[in-house]
Amino acid sequence: MHATPFADFGPVRVYFGEKTGKYPDGNQVVVRGSDAMAVFDTPQVANRIADVLAAADLAILGHVHEDHMAGLHLMPGKPVHVHQADLKAARSFEGLSRHYGYPQPVLQALRKKIEAEFHYAPRPDAVGYADGAVWDLGGGVRVRALHMPGHTAGHSVLLVEPQGLAFIGDIDLSSFGPYYGDATSSLSEFRHTLARLPQLPATGWITSHHKGVVQDRAQFMDLLAAFAARIDEREARLLQMLAAGPQTLAQLVQQRLLYPPHADDLWVDCAEARTIGMHLDELLADGRVRRDGERYRLAGGSA
Ligand SMILES: [Zn+2]
Numbered sequence: 296m297h298a299t300p301f302a303d304f305g306p307v308r309v310y311f312g313e314k315t316g317k318y319p320d321g322n323q324v325v326v327r328g329s330d331a332m333a334v335f336d337t338p339q340v341a342n343r344i345a346d347v348l349a350a351a352d353l354a355i356l357g358h359v360h361e362d363h364m365a366g367l368h369l370m371p372g373k374p375v376h377v378h379q380a381d382l383k384a385a386r387s388f389e390g391l392s393r394h395y396g397y398p399q400p401v402l403q404a405l406r407k408k409i410e411a412e413f414h415y416a417p418r419p420d421a422v423g424y425a426d427g428a429v430w431d432l433g434g435g436v437r438v439r440a441l442h443m444p445g446h447t448a449g450h451s452v453l454l455v456e457p458q459g460l461a462f463i464g465d466i467d468l469s470s471f472g473p474y475y476g477d478a479t480s481s482l483s484e485f486r487h488t489l490a491r492l493p494q495l496p497a498t499g500w501i502t503s504h505h506k507g508v509v510q511d512r513a514q515f516m517d518l519l520a521a522f523a524a525r526i527d528e529r530e531a532r533l534l535q536m537l538a539a540g541p542q543t544l545a546q547l548v549q550q551r552l553l554y555p556p557h558a559d560d561l562w563v564d565c566a567e568a569r570t571i572g573m574h575l576d577e578l579l580a581d582g583r584v585r586r587d588g589e590r591y592r593l594a595g596g597s598a
Contacts, residue, residue, distance in 0.1 A: 299311070299340060299343050299344055302508060304458065304460055304499060304508070305458045305460075306326055306327050306328065306432075306434075306436045306455065306458070307324060307325070307326050307455055307458070307460050307501075308324075308325045308326075308327070309322055309323070309324055309325075309501055309507065309508055310322065310323040310325070310340055310341075310344055310347070311340070311507060312338055312339060312340035312504075313339075313340070315504075315505060315506070315507050316338065316340070316502070316503060316504045316505060316507060317504055317505060318362055318504055319339060319362055319412065319413070320338055320339045320340055320362075320504075321336065321338025321339065321340065321362055321363065321365075321503045321504055322338065322340070322501065322502070322503055322504070322507055323335075323336070323337065323338055323340050323341050323344065323347075323366070324336070324453075324462050324501055325347060325351070326432060326436065326438060326455055327432070327436070328431070328432025328433035328434050328435075328436035328437075329432075329433035329434030329436070330431075330432060330433025330434070331352040331353065331430075331432045331433060332350065332351050332352050332432070333351065333352065333353050333354070333355055333430060333432060333438060334347075334348060334351045334353075334354050334355070334366075334370075335354075335355055335356075335357060335453050335462045336354075336356055336357055336358075336363040336364075336464070336503060337354060337363065337364060337365055337366030337367050337369070337370070338362055338363060338365055338366065338503065339362065339365045339366075339412075339413065340366075341365060341366025341369060342365065342366055342369070342414065345366075345369050348366050348369035348370055349369055349370070351370060351373065352373065352374075353373055353374040353375070353376065353430070354367060354370055354373065354374070354375045354376065355376045355424075355430065355438060355440070355453055356375065356376065356377045356378075356381070356385065356421075357450065357451050357452065357453050357462055357463075357464035357465075357503075358378070358381055358446060358447045358449055358450040358451065358464055358465060359377060359381040359384040359385045359391070359394060359447060359449065360447065360465070361391075361405075361409040361413045361415055362413060362503075363464075363503065364385070364413065364415060364418075365413040365414050365415075366414070367414075367416070367418055368414045368416055372420075374420075374422060375418045375420065375421040375422070376421070376422055376423075376424050376428075376430075377421045377422070377423060377424070377449065378423065378424055378425075378426075378440065378442060378449030378450070378451045379423035379424065379425060379449065380442075380444065380447075380448035380449035380479070381394070381447055381448060381449030381450070381479075382421060382422075382423040382449070384447075384449075384479075385417070385418050385421040386417055386418060386419050386421050387417045387419065388406060388417055390417075391417070393478060393479075394447065394448075394477060394478060394479050395477050395478060395562065395565075396477055396478020396479070396565070396569070397561075397562055397565045398565070401561050401562060401565060404561050405561050405562065408561065424440055424451075425440075425442075426440065426441065426442035426451070427439070427440065427441070428440040435457065436455065436456075437455070437456045437457075438453055438454070438455055438456070439453070439454045439456055440452075440453055440454075441453075441454060441495065443463075443466065443488040443491065443492065444481060444484040444485075444488060445466075445473065445475055445480065445481050445482070445483075445484040445485025445486070445487070445488045445489075446464070446465045446466065446473065446474055446475060446480060446485065447477065447479050447480060448479035448480075448481070448484075449479075450464060450465065450466075450488075451464075452464065452466075452492075452495065454495065454496075454497065458498065458499075459496055459497045459498040459499065460497065460498065460499045460500075460501060461495055461497035461499065461500050461501065462501045462503075463492070463500050463501065463502055464502070464503050465502075465503050465504070466488065466489070466492065466502070466522070467502040467503055467504040467505050467506065467522075468500075468502055468505065468506040468509070468515075468518040468519065468521075468522050469502075469504060469505040469506070469522070470505075470521075470525075471525070472522055472524075472525025472526065472528075472529070473485050473489070473522065473523070473525060473526060474566075475569075475570060475573065476553065476562070476565070476566025476567070476569045476570045477566070477569065478569070480569065480573075481573070482526070482570075482573040482574065482577065483573075483577075485526070486523075486526065489519065489522070489523045492519060493515075493516060493519065498510070498512075500515050506518065529552050529553070529570070529574060530574055530577075530578070532552060533547070533552055533571065533574050533575070533578070534578070534583070534584075534593065536550055536552075537584065537591060537592060537593050538593060540592070541587065541590040541591060541592035542590060542591060542592075543589045543590055543591070544568060544571060544572060544575070544589075544591070545568075547571050547591070548564055548567045548568050548571060551563075551567055552567060552570060552571050552574070553566060553567055553570050554566075554567065575591055579591075582594055583595075
């Protein structure tokens with residue numbers, strides 16, 4: 296077994312998951328103050344540094360998803376803080392089910408999968424935080440939560456002060472682009488979040504997956520622009536799909552906007568439907584698409 300790679304940034308240590316935290320793994324952030332040690336989320340890699348998790352005083356989740364709860368079982372009885380909009384998703388599987396919004400057969404299969412692969416267990420003891428919440432870890436080290444929804448309703452950036460290191464979670468700067476395929480996800484909120492993110496007083500950005508740590512603002516801005524551009528690329532592709540003729544949501548889902556044809560994860564069809572639906576809502580609202588019964592078509596044409 297190889298040692299888990301990590302890097303230090305003042306009071307912050309980042310343990311990198313497999314393939315720099317590519318899903319299903321993630322990067323584990325640990326913040327040490329003079330009084331307390333906090334972990335941000337608990338990805339699968341937490342299970343390879345179980346002694347670190349056991350020594351932590353509290354977990355602060357930037358959002359709730361299965362791949363961010365995979366080490367919570369290593370911290371029984373320790374405080375788990377979650378933004379209030381994601382709190383029910385942390386507290387029970389019923390809450391998590393409403394958070395995903397998938398049909399029952401998918402949820403049942405998903406529960407088995409996340410129990411087996413992510414050590415999933417609900418945390419009925421989780422406590423809620425609000426935008427602007429601050430944790431003082433001692434020695435001048437503080438964590439500030441900044442609500443940045445879109446990926447989930449409660450998704451928050453956790454800013455380590457005074458260093459200005461921002462854990463931006465699943466605003467992960469990946470080539471996949473923004474994920475807003477669940478019931479509490481929101482395309483419009485994600486757009487707003489991406490516009491606000493550069494205004495944070497940050498000197499470094501840490502993602503849950505893929506990029507890991509970015510310390511150069513110009514590089515961050517380039518990566519953020521490419522990440523955000525995936526939204527417009529999806530919109531353009533959807534318009535192209537509709538240019539072939541009027542189609543139902545189910546027909547559009549079959550063609551896939553988000554995932555490659557070979558992707559077969561349990562949630563793919565649900566995430567496609569939700570994502571395409573949100574893009575269609577925007578296009579309907581600004582008059583570029585019309586709806587005739589169950590079928591969507593480009594506006595302005597004679598079809
Ligand atoms: Zn997520």
